[in-house]
Amino acid sequence: MKPRFFVLLGVILVAIAVTVACAPAPTAAPPTAAPKPTDAPKPTVAAAPTSAPAPTTAPAPTAAAPAKPKELKYGLTLVVSGVDPHIHSSSELGIPLTSVYDTLVYLTKDYKFVPGLAESWSANADATSFTFKLKKNVKFHDGTPFNAQAVKDNFARITDAATKSQKAITLMGPYKDTEVVDESTVRVNFKSPFPAFLDSAASVYLGMASPTAFKKWGVTDYQMHQIGTGPFKFVEKEFVPKDTIVLEKNPDYNWGPPAPIYNHTGPAYLDRIVFKFFPDPATRAANLETGAVQVMGELPPQDAVRLKQDAKYQIQTVITAGPPLIAFLNTQNPPTDDLKVRQALLYGTDRKGIVKTIFFDLSPVAYGPWSSVSLGYDKSLEALYPYDPNKAKALLEEAGWKPGADGIRVKDGKRLTLQTYFQTWGFLIEASQMLQAQLKQIGVELKGETVAFPAAVQAANEGKHNLMPWNLSATDPSYLSVLFHSKGGNNWSKVKSDDADKLLDQAAATLDQSKSIPMYQQIQKMAMEQAWVLPIRDYTNINAMSAKVKGLTYDVHGWFPYFYDVKLDD
Amino acid sequence: MSKYIIRRVLVCIPILLGLTVIVFSMMHLIPGDPAQVILAQSGARPEVVERLREQLGLNLPLHVQYLRFLDNLAHGNLGNSLFTHRPVTEIIAQNLPSTMELALSAMCLAIILGLIFGVLGAVYQDTWIDNLVMTLAVVGISMPSFWVALLFIFFFSLFLGWLPAGGQGTPQHLILPMVVLGWNSAAVIARLVRSSLLEVLRQEYVTTARAKGLGEPIVLLRHALRNALIPVITVAGLQFGFLLGGTVVTETVFARQGLGRVAVDAIIYKDLPVVQGIVLLIAIIYMLVNLLVDVTYAFLDPRIRYQ
Numbered sequence: 001m002k003p004r005f006f007v008l009l010g011v012i013l014v015a016i017a018v019t020v021a022c023a024p025a026p027t028a029a030p031p032t033a034a035p036k037p038t039d040a041p042k043p044t045v046a047a048a049p050t051s052a053p054a055p056t057t058a059p060a061p062t063a064a065a066p067a068k069p070k071e072l073k074y075g076l077t078l079v080v081s082g083v084d085p086h087i088h089s090s091s092e093l094g095i096p097l098t099s100v101y102d103t104l105v106y107l108t109k110d111y112k113f114v115p116g117l118a119e120s121w122s123a124n125a126d127a128t129s130f131t132f133k134l135k136k137n138v139k140f141h142d143g144t145p146f147n148a149q150a151v152k153d154n155f156a157r158i159t160d161a162a163t164k165s166q167k168a169i170t171l172m173g174p175y176k177d178t179e180v181v182d183e184s185t186v187r188v189n190f191k192s193p194f195p196a197f198l199d200s201a202a203s204v205y206l207g208m209a210s211p212t213a214f215k216k217w218g219v220t221d222y223q224m225h226q227i228g229t230g231p232f233k234f235v236e237k238e239f240v241p242k243d244t245i246v247l248e249k250n251p252d253y254n255w256g257p258p259a260p261i262y263n264h265t266g267p268a269y270l271d272r273i274v275f276k277f278f279p280d281p282a283t284r285a286a287n288l289e290t291g292a293v294q295v296m297g298e299l300p301p302q303d304a305v306r307l308k309q310d311a312k313y314q315i316q317t318v319i320t321a322g323p324p325l326i327a328f329l330n331t332q333n334p335p336t337d338d339l340k341v342r343q344a345l346l347y348g349t350d351r352k353g354i355v356k357t358i359f360f361d362l363s364p365v366a367y368g369p370w371s372s373v374s375l376g377y378d379k380s381l382e383a384l385y386p387y388d389p390n391k392a393k394a395l396l397e398e399a400g401w402k403p404g405a406d407g408i409r410v411k412d413g414k415r416l417t418l419q420t421y422f423q424t425w426g427f428l429i430e431a432s433q434m435l436q437a438q439l440k441q442i443g444v445e446l447k448g449e450t451v452a453f454p455a456a457v458q459a460a461n462e463g464k465h466n467l468m469p470w471n472l473s474a475t476d477p478s479y480l481s482v483l484f485h486s487k488g489g490n491n492w493s494k495v496k497s498d499d500a501d502k503l504l505d506q507a508a509a510t511l512d513q514s515k516s517i518p519m520y521q522q523i524q525k526m527a528m529e530q531a532w533v534l535p536i537r538d539y540t541n542i543n544a545m546s547a548k549v550k551g552l553t554y555d556v557h558g559w560f561p562y563f564y565d566v567k568l569d570d
Numbered sequence: 571m572s573k574y575i576i577r578r579v580l581v582c583i584p585i586l587l588g589l590t591v592i593v594f595s596m597m598h599l600i601p602g603d604p605a606q607v608i609l610a611q612s613g614a615r616p617e618v619v620e621r622l623r624e625q626l627g628l629n630l631p632l633h634v635q636y637l638r639f640l641d642n643l644a645h646g647n648l649g650n651s652l653f654t655h656r657p658v659t660e661i662i663a664q665n666l667p668s669t670m671e672l673a674l675s676a677m678c679l680a681i682i683l684g685l686i687f688g689v690l691g692a693v694y695q696d697t698w699i700d701n702l703v704m705t706l707a708v709v710g711i712s713m714p715s716f717w718v719a720l721l722f723i724f725f726f727s728l729f730l731g732w733l734p735a736g737g738q739g740t741p742q743h744l745i746l747p748m749v750v751l752g753w754n755s756a757a758v759i760a761r762l763v764r765s766s767l768l769e770v771l772r773q774e775y776v777t778t779a780r781a782k783g784l785g786e787p788i789v790l791l792r793h794a795l796r797n798a799l800i801p802v803i804t805v806a807g808l809q810f811g812f813l814l815g816g817t818v819v820t821e822t823v824f825a826r827q828g829l830g831r832v833a834v835d836a837i838i839y840k841d842l843p844v845v846q847g848i849v850l851l852i853a854i855i856y857m858l859v860n861l862l863v864d865v866t867y868a869f870l871d872p873r874i875r876y877q
Contacts, residue, residue, distance in 0.1 A: 079835055081608075082654035089612040164625055164655070167612035220655040241654065241664060242835070243827035276737060278825045282720055286735040287825065290727050452838045454602020457610045472611060482613035489613040 069271035070568050072549070074561075075278045075287060075296035078425075079242045084223035085205045086158045089167035091473060094204040094560040095297070096245045096275050099268075101207025101228035104132055104151070105198055106257040107475060107556045111375040113198055116257045117146060117208055117229065127193040127511040130201075134184040138255045140210035141233045148186035152178040153211035155188065163219055170489075171200035193509040195516070199476035204560060231256060231268040231564045245275040247563075262564045263551075269567045288313070288544055294568070295545040295552065295561075301360045301427075304542045311547060317362050318541040319373045320558035322474035323483060324366035325426065327435075327467040327534040328460070328492035335416060336466040340399035342531035345418075345467075346385040348392035348442040349435060355537050358430045362542060366535035369483060369527045370520075373538070373558070376477040378521040381528050392442045401443065409443035417445045418466035421456045428469050431536060460492040468492050471539045475556050477520035478508045484527060493532040500526060575861065582857045586850065590643075593849045594636050597842050604628060604652050604840045626652055639846065648850075649843035651836075658847035661832060666851070668738065669828040672820065673813045675744060676752030680813070681806060683756035688763020688802075693790065695768060703760065710757030715816060719750045719823040736825035747824045751816050755809040762805050767798040799870055807863035811856045 076095060082088035085097055104118040113121075118132035138146040155178050158168045173194040179187040190197065200206055210227035217225050226234040232247035239245060249271050256262040276293065278284050285303035288296040299307070299315075307313040329342045336342055351365045364372065368381040401409035401416050409416040418439075422429045429450065436446040446467070451459070460468045472490060474482070481504040482488045484495045500523060507519035527533060541558050548569040553562050605623040614622075623629050627638065642649050648658035691703045726746060727735035734743050770776065771794050779789045817830035829848055836844035867874045 079831070081839065082651075082656075087655070088653070089608065091611065161621075161625070164622065166608050166614075166622075170612050170614050170618065220650065223654070223656075240827060241656065241661070242832060276825060278736060279831065280823045280825070283723055283736055283823055283825070286723050286728050287737075290731070290735045292734055292737055452600075452602070453610070454600070454604070454607045454838070454840045457606045458602045461606055472613070474613070479613065487615055489609065489615050489618075 070269065071272040071274060072270050072295065072563070072566060072568060073274050073276065073293040075284060075293035076275050077278060077281070077284070077298040079277050079279055082223060083226070083241070083245070085207050086154075086168045086209065087163060087165055087219070087223070089205075091559055094557075096247060096273070097207065097226070097228075097234075098204045098230075098555060098560040099232040099247060099273070099563045100226055100230045100234050101204055101209065102138075102230050102255070102257075103203065103207055104134075104201040106261045107199065107202040108260055109373075109556050111475075111556070113202065114257050114261060116202070117255070118201075121198070123195070123198075123511060125511075127195040127197070127509070128190045129187055130197055131181070131185065131187045134186065135255050136184055138229055139252060140213070140227050140229050141250060142210050142213055142227045144210045144212040144227075146208060146229055147183050148180040150208060150211050151186045151188075152180055153215075154206075154208055157209075157211075157214055158206070168205040171203055171205055173197060173200065193511070195511040196476045196478040196508065199478075202475075202556075229255070231262075232270075232273060243277060247273045247275075256564060260553075261562065264565060268564045269551075270563060273563055285544070288546070291546075294549050295543060297541070297543050299542045299544045301358070301362050301542065304362060304544060305360045307544050314545055314547050314549070316543045316545065316552070316554070318543070318554045318558040319364065319371060320471075320473055320539045320541055321371060321374045321556055322479060323369055323470075323472045324371040324538045325431075325469065325471045325536045326366065326369060327420070327469045327536065328465070328483075329532060329534055330463055330466050330468070330492070330494050331530075331532060332494040332496075333419075333463055333466055335401075335411075335414075336418065338399050339531060340395045341401070341416075342534075343385075344392040344395040344399070344442060345439065345444070345534055346392075346528075346531055347388045347395065348439055348444070349534060349536075350387045350438050351536055352387065353438070354431055354434050357434060358427055359537060359540070363537045363540040366538045367528075368524045368535055369480065369533050370477070370524050371538040374477070375475065376517040376520045376524075378524045381524060384528050389442050396443060403443055407440070407443055408445045415445060416443060417447055419464065420446055420448045420467040420469070421459050421465055422448050422450045422469070423453060423456050424450065426471060426539075432469065435536075460490075463492075463494050465492075467534065469536070473539075473557055473559060477517065478504075480504065480520055480523050480527075481508060484523060484532065495530075495532055497526075497530075575865070578861050578864070582854070585857070586853060589853050590639070590846060590850065591636070593846055594632075594639070594842075597837075597840065597845055598632060600837075600840060602840050604842065607839055608653060639843075648847040651844050652841050653839060658843050661844060662829065662847055662851055665827060665829045665832050668826060669814070669817050669821070669830060671744065672747055672751060672817055672826065672828065673810070675748045676755070676813050676816075677806070677810055679748055679752035680755035680759055680809060683752070684759025684763055684802075684806075687756070687760035689767060689790070689795065691760065691764035692767035692771065700764075704764070707757040707760045710753050711761075713753075715750050715754060716819050716823055718753060719746070719820065722746050722750060723823075736823075738824075738826050743824075743826075747820045747826060750823075751813055751820045754816070755806075755813060758809060759802060759806060762802050763798065766801050767794060770794045770798045796870055800867060803863050803866050803870065807860050810859045811852075814852055814855065 076092055078092050080090040080092045082090065083093045085093060085101060103116045105113045105121065106116045107113055117135055117138060119135050120133045121130060123130045134148060140146060155175065157163055158165050159172055159175050173196065174191040176189040176191045181187055207228055213225060213227035214222045224239060225236045231250055231253045233250050235246040235248050249268050251267050253267050254265060278287055281300050284296050284299055285307060287293055304315050308315045329336050329345065331337055355361060355363055355365050368378060370377055396409055401411045404410035404415065420432060422432045432448050436448065439446050459465050482490050484491060484500050485504045486496050486501050503519055503523055507516045510516040545552065550567045550569065551565040554560065555562060605619050605626060605628055609619050609622060627635060639649065650657050651661060687703045687707065691700045694700050723735045726733045733746050737743055776789060776794055779793045817828055818834050821828040821831040833845065833848045
């Protein structure tokens with residue numbers, strides 16, 4: 001009888017011993033030992049904290065070479081929904097995979113196409129057919145040669161219904177088929193004019209994957225073994241979904257795009273890149289400061305402002321292309337079905353105040369449905385809606401909304417109440433609270449509900465909102481039809497305008513940019529004159545990194561880093 | 571005894587089935603359509619959304635969807651994630667070890683700290699030791715773990731530089747999440763051990779033990795504590811469920827891999843098969859732990875019999 005208690009105590013102690021013993025990952029290096037490279041990054045705030053720590057998981061038996069491998073640790077934010085660029089629509093997947101997959105062409109920040117895997121290209125007059133001359137002697141990471149047949153197989157995979165592509169398929173537009181003209185010439189045909197195809201072809205979602213690999217692994221398994229032609233290889237052994245992505249240098253790489261995309265020739269400088277996810281914004285700066293990562297994406301603005309003062313860190317702010325952070329104003333749902341009410345909202349919003357208070361001026365004010373760095377941005381819109389609360393009040397008076405007892409305007413016994421939905425990302429809650437206070441001053445009540453992403457999508461699709469704040473990313477101005485075409489996938493202003501539809505269809509079929517861009521500018525002007533959206537700020541990707549990281553640039557979207565030229569100082 | 575265990579396991583089956591019905595209906599009550607969510611950021615036109623809904627089987631009536639799920643379950647298949655298309659069993663296998671490592675180590679910490687502090691509080695009742703220990707316990711119960719986590723990160727990682735702020739792989743990485751997660755349960759257990767031990771110490775057999783000249787440590791550990799432990803074991807079992815739930819916050823704050831984080835993502839994005847799979851698994855673990863708790867009673871108190 002008496003030993004029983006001690007048996008139980010023993011069981012507990014053994015359990016503890018087991019858990020503690022099982023706790024450490026394979027590398028059971030004594031934690032007390034002197035700073036070994038296999039240990040976790042040394043969390044010291046003191047001088048010289050992070051000298052490019054070696055792999056934490058240290059599987060590499062090849063480490064016989066005297067030189068320490070150059071490894072970059074990169075902190076990602078939103079956990080990706082999946083990592084196959086042909087299938088998934090996550091924007092985070094492009095951060096690591098832009099370095100794994102090369103694209104046929106690349107788009108520079110001034111919207112010029114430069115050669116990628118294609119050394120030259122041409123389109124027929126009505127933009128229904130694009131011919132690409134491919135680079136020779138390009139090999140996928142598994143040794144499969146890259147050629148015209150590979151391009152055909154890639155496009156066939158994306159457009160196959162069984163692939164259930166979420167984004168790439170939309171980028172393929174009215175795709176018809178692909179012809180292999182010869183070993184290094186390929187022609188892609190469309191059922192109707194599709195001038196935006198070059199823009200699509202520059203997207204990581206249409207990155208070229210090894211046909212041998214995706215045929216071998218099948219639709220759902222390929223994402224665990226990704227094989228491209230890029231400057232870095234996907235290390236499948238170390239891939240842990242939603243947790244870790246590891247890339248290693250492709251020593252054979254010598255077919256990169258020209259400057260300003262990639263600025264040297266031959267293999268990349270870094271040996272390895274390790275991506276980890278940090279979903280909690282509050283701890284991102286801490287993980288950079290303790291050296292767990294050398295680059296951290298999407299830092300909260302207040303942390304970015306603080307780290308900016310510190311010489312050990314550098315802050316890169318990149319304005320993203322496409323729609324800024326905008327609130328879609330529902331043109332079908334009262335009271336925002338009244339143009340005067342929508343215009344009053346635009347005059348009554350102090351966007352400069354919001355940007356200054358919440359984003360510490362790290363993010364510029366937005367003036368239209370298309371951000372200032374995007375192709376075809378219409379600068380003339382900046383003068384349209386200055387902050388003018390008196391004008392806003394006058395417009396509401398004209399629309400018949402008179403001040404009520406508590407300051408909120410009333411018309412026919414109804415209060416001027418607008419419904420909005422806040423999501424928890426991008427400081428939308430804080431921005432919306434400020435907006436609430438500003439609109440109250442002109443007598444508008446903004447009622448907000450905090451919701452998760454699916455509920456916001458549903459409310460937006462069903463049109464339950466008056467205001468719906470959102471951010472999207474794109475480079476080709478034909479994307480404006482996603483926002484404002486009556487059939488657009490994100491037409492959350494519920495625009496039903498024949499003029500807009502006609503103009504958007506016409507612009508989307510026009511190959512000559514000198515003709516299509518004025519049309520897109522007309523659409524932007526229409527959107528603002530009709531007050532379809534309330535622009536708030538140009539979305540800015542705030543990245544913080546150790547001062548030792550050199551040569552990191554971002555693609556034209558503003559989201560995807562180019563790691564090829566990155567060097568790490570010792 | 572073995573009969574008892576078999577019966578308990580069999581009773582679990584209808585409970586689990588009922589649970590899947592509840593989870594299934596709850597997930598459908600949450601607003602949002604997975605097909606729309608998947609395509610929301612890609613500018614897809616309505617017909618593309620409709621096609622995806624068909625491909626995912628989301629256009630079928632609810633009861634058909636549920637029967638399909640049961641059919642798969644009977645074949646040992648939990649289905650595939652709507653988003654990544656990977657099998658749910660694989661997702662669980664990848665994330666379970668990390669979550670169990672965290673939850674079990676937090677549990678051990680909670681039991682050890684809870685026992686030590688509880689016994690100290692009871693033995694030194696109404697002295698400064700008791701007051702100190704119970705104040706700590708109240709603080710432990712009151713502080714939300716996401717806040718404690720941030721405080722610990724700022725103090726131990728940034729200020730002192732002793733421990734990593736996030737990630738995993740070495741024992742040091744486990745310390746902060748384990749303490750943050752186990753702290754609260756340690757406080758609950760400490761309070762219970764103290765009150766239950768105080769009650770037992772007042773009983774006559776303890777006086778008898780003392781009267782026959784046994785040393786205080788033996789009276790305390792062999793006679794009093796054993797009887798005091800029965801309610802504690804019950805609560806410890808319940809706390810394990812609490813800890814599994816707590817991994818959600820801890821894993822997010824400390825950027826650890828694990829089921830909690832996967833579950834939160836799956837709930838937010840309405841990835842139904844993943845939610846179902848994880849809830850089912852956690853329910854099974856929870857039931858097994860409670861079964862273990864019930865069996866432990868007999869071990870502690872031989873007077874307890876199972877029929």
